[in-house]
Amino acid sequence: MAKLEIQESDNGIKQVKVIGRLDILGTGEVETSFTAHTAGKKEKVIVDLSELDFLASIGIRLFLITAKAQAKRGGKIVLLNPKPLVEDTLVTAGINLLIPIYNDLELASDDLNSAVSE
Amino acid sequence: MAKLEIQESDNGIKQVKVIGRLDILGTGEVETSFTAHTAGKKEKVIVDLSELDFLASIGIRLFLITAKAQAKRGGKIVLLNPKPLVEDTLVTAGINLLIPIYNDLELASDDLNSAVSE
Amino acid sequence: MTVSTHNTLPHTGTTEILCYLTLKNKFDELNKLSVWINNDISTLFKISERTVFKVDLILAELIANIISYAYPSQCESEIVIKCHYFQDNIRIDIEDSGIPFNPLITPDVVLPQSLEEADIGGLGIHLIRHYMDEGTYQRKDNKNIFSVRLKI
Amino acid sequence: MTVSTHNTLPHTGTTEILCYLTLKNKFDELNKLSVWINNDISTLFKISERTVFKVDLILAELIANIISYAYPSQCESEIVIKCHYFQDNIRIDIEDSGIPFNPLITPDVVLPQSLEEADIGGLGIHLIRHYMDEGTYQRKDNKNIFSVRLKI
Ligand SMILES: Nc1ncnc2c1ncn2[C@@H]1O[C@H](COP(=O)(O)OP(=O)(O)O)[C@@H](O)[C@H]1O
Numbered sequence: 056m057a058k059l060e061i062q063e064s065d066n067g068i069k070q071v072k073v074i075g076r077l078d079i080l081g082t083g084e085v086e087t088s089f090t091a092h093t094a095g096k097k098e099k100v101i102v103d104l105s106e107l108d109f110l111a112s113i114g115i116r117l118f119l120i121t122a123k124a125q126a127k128r129g130g131k132i133v134l135l136n137p138k139p140l141v142e143d144t145l146v147t148a149g150i151n152l153l154i155p156i157y158n159d160l161e162l163a164s165d166d167l168n169s170a171v172s173e
Numbered sequence: 174m175a176k177l178e179i180q181e182s183d184n185g186i187k188q189v190k191v192i193g194r195l196d197i198l199g200t201g202e203v204e205t206s207f208t209a210h211t212a213g214k215k216e217k218v219i220v221d222l223s224e225l226d227f228l229a230s231i232g233i234r235l236f237l238i239t240a241k242a243q244a245k246r247g248g249k250i251v252l253l254n255p256k257p258l259v260e261d262t263l264v265t266a267g268i269n270l271l272i273p274i275y276n277d278l279e280l281a282s283d284d285l286n287s288a289v290s291e
Numbered sequence: 292m293t294v295s296t297h298n299t300l301p302h303t304g305t306t307e308i309l310c311y312l313t314l315k316n317k318f319d320e321l322n323k324l325s326v327w328i329n330n331d332i333s334t335l336f337k338i339s340e341r342t343v344f345k346v347d348l349i350l351a352e353l354i355a356n357i358i359s360y361a362y363p364s365q366c367e368s369e370i371v372i373k374c375h376y377f378q379d380n381i382r383i384d385i386e387d388s389g390i391p392f393n394p395l396i397t398p399d400v401v402l403p404q405s406l407e408e409a410d411i412g413g414l415g416i417h418l419i420r421h422y423m424d425e426g427t428y429q430r431k432d433n434k435n436i437f438s439v440r441l442k443i
Numbered sequence: 444m445t446v447s448t449h450n451t452l453p454h455t456g457t458t459e460i461l462c463y464l465t466l467k468n469k470f471d472e473l474n475k476l477s478v479w480i481n482n483d484i485s486t487l488f489k490i491s492e493r494t495v496f497k498v499d500l501i502l503a504e505l506i507a508n509i510i511s512y513a514y515p516s517q518c519e520s521e522i523v524i525k526c527h528y529f530q531d532n533i534r535i536d537i538e539d540s541g542i543p544f545n546p547l548i549t550p551d552v553v554l555p556q557s558l559e560e561a562d563i564g565g566l567g568i569h570l571i572r573h574y575m576d577e578g579t580y581q582r583k584d585n586k587n588i589f590s591v592r593l594k595i
């Protein structure tokens with residue numbers, strides 16, 4: 056129901072695309088891999104949501120775990136290109152106030168590069 | 174809801190194609206024209222049912238009126254190419270025992286030509 | 292997952308569909324009836340063309356009869372039709388407040404053996420009884436309630 | 444006559460649709476739930492993608508909570524879900540026999556203002572209450588019956 060595509064680029068930013076449904080089952084499928092890739096060490100992470108079809112609170116929780124971990128480590132995570140219904144859920148949960156949401160890759164990268172020291 | 178296409182060929186056979194639905198409303202629309210073309214005088218009539226989508230008892234009645242009139246006058250009417258559901262209704266009403274049903278134009282014409290004297 | 296276009300409703304769970312239509316006892320209302328069957332019912336129930344044809348025929352005959360025979364002329368009234376889809380069955384209930392009439396107990400028409408003796412009429416109830424799988428009739432509160440069940 | 448593929452049922456008459464689904468209180472049953480919503484309900488009710496998403500979210504949160512919190516561990520039970528479509532409204536009834544719990548009277552979560560203070564959780568009921576248009580809770584025969592209405 057959900058899968059990840061990880062892409063590391065030479066500018067030091069890690070892109071994680073989440074595909075499918077982040078309901079209980081989908082989140083269960085990807086959470087270990089997601090946190091391993093995004094929360095283990097200080098990191099600049101873009102979570103690409105362009106192919107995420109459904110997001111429940113359990114999926115939001117996953118993003119928060121990474122965001123809290125990165126905040127502690129001096130890293131940062133941002134969200135990119137959520138579909139309108141997913142974005143609506145993020146905003147309803149107040150997540151946009153905690154994790155920036157971008158609709159443009161460059162703006163997302165700029166934020167990460169200026170916020171996170173090398 | 175229903176309309177007719179009349180075609181007279183030089184072999185003396187009149188083809189009447191009934192298109193649409195012979196429910197109360199459709200039958201109301203075509204019945205005057207249908208009987209005028211098929212029941213007024215001795216005639217060899219093929220009623221082409223290939224584009225008839227629905228047939229209720231009121232439509233069957235229309236065919237019977239013509240068939241009875243032609244039987245009296247020494248003419249004949251046959252039915253051609255009904256769709257399976259329409260044919261099922263004709264058979265359920267026992268009409269196939271009173272008015273021949275053909276799936277082949279040539280057989281229909283042969284029947285009319287041998288049954289009706291010039 | 293795709294959904295085929297006829298003869299199957301999706302069925303992860305159980306589905307029950309009710310469609311209601313109210314008609315006046317006038318012939319020009321029959322247009323609504325066939326649109327309702329061939330559009331609403333057919334789309335919602337996802338039944339085969341054959342089943343749609345049966346529903347169409349049964350209702351065309353029944354409603355035409357009610358309009359023709361159930362009321363004194365000039366008497367305006369309403370006919371209520373309910374189509375109920377549930378587990379491989381369609382139940383159709385027709386309710387009118389015309390004169391008492393039970394279409395299940397009229398003697399079956401004798402199908403004519405020749406054109407000469409053929410009667411022009413009397414086929415409606417024969418077709419209804421042939422195409423339904425079960426029928427029940429009730430007279431209640433001065434109303435005829437005729438129910439037809441069709442397997443699909 | 445063509446039927447558009449979402450947000451409108453044909454409507455010559457009046458239509459009422461009921462869909463039932465019974466689930467065990469196990470997480471791997473949630474797969475059936477989302478198939479049911481995104482396939483059966485979505486196809487039958489012809490509702491917009493947005494409405495399907497809302498139904499999906501509300502039920503995902505509610506059923507996950509019931510499975511997580513309503514029963515002592517190892518206790519097998521059934522959750523009955525009914526979706527009812529009628530005249531521009533969807534009503535969803537969820538029935539379980541777990542411990543009494545009314546999701547309408549829990550205090551609303553305080554959305555965190557910073558990542559440091561953010562609690563990992565407590566968002567489910569907030570989302571449910573945001574996306575529904577009306578909710579009612581009853582405790583009856585040792586059952587929780589929670590009903591949600593959504594305008595469409
Ligand atoms: N709703 C009704 N109320 C009263 N009489 C009816 C009703 N429906 C049918 N009938 C009677 O039953 C007869 C047979 O009906 P039907 O088989 O439909 O054939 P037809 O309408 O061609 O006569 C009708 O002629 C009529 O006398």
Ligand SMILES: Nc1ncnc2c1ncn2[C@@H]1O[C@H](COP(=O)(O)OP(=O)(O)O)[C@@H](O)[C@H]1O
Nearest residue numbers: 508509512513541542544564565566567568569
């Ligand atoms: N069906 C239920 N039965 C008992 N308690 C429940 C039920 N649903 C929710 N709760 C309680 O309400 C709390 C809040 O639920 P929710 O907002 O979904 O967030 P979360 O599940 O992340 O805690 C839960 O932690 C639980 O204590």
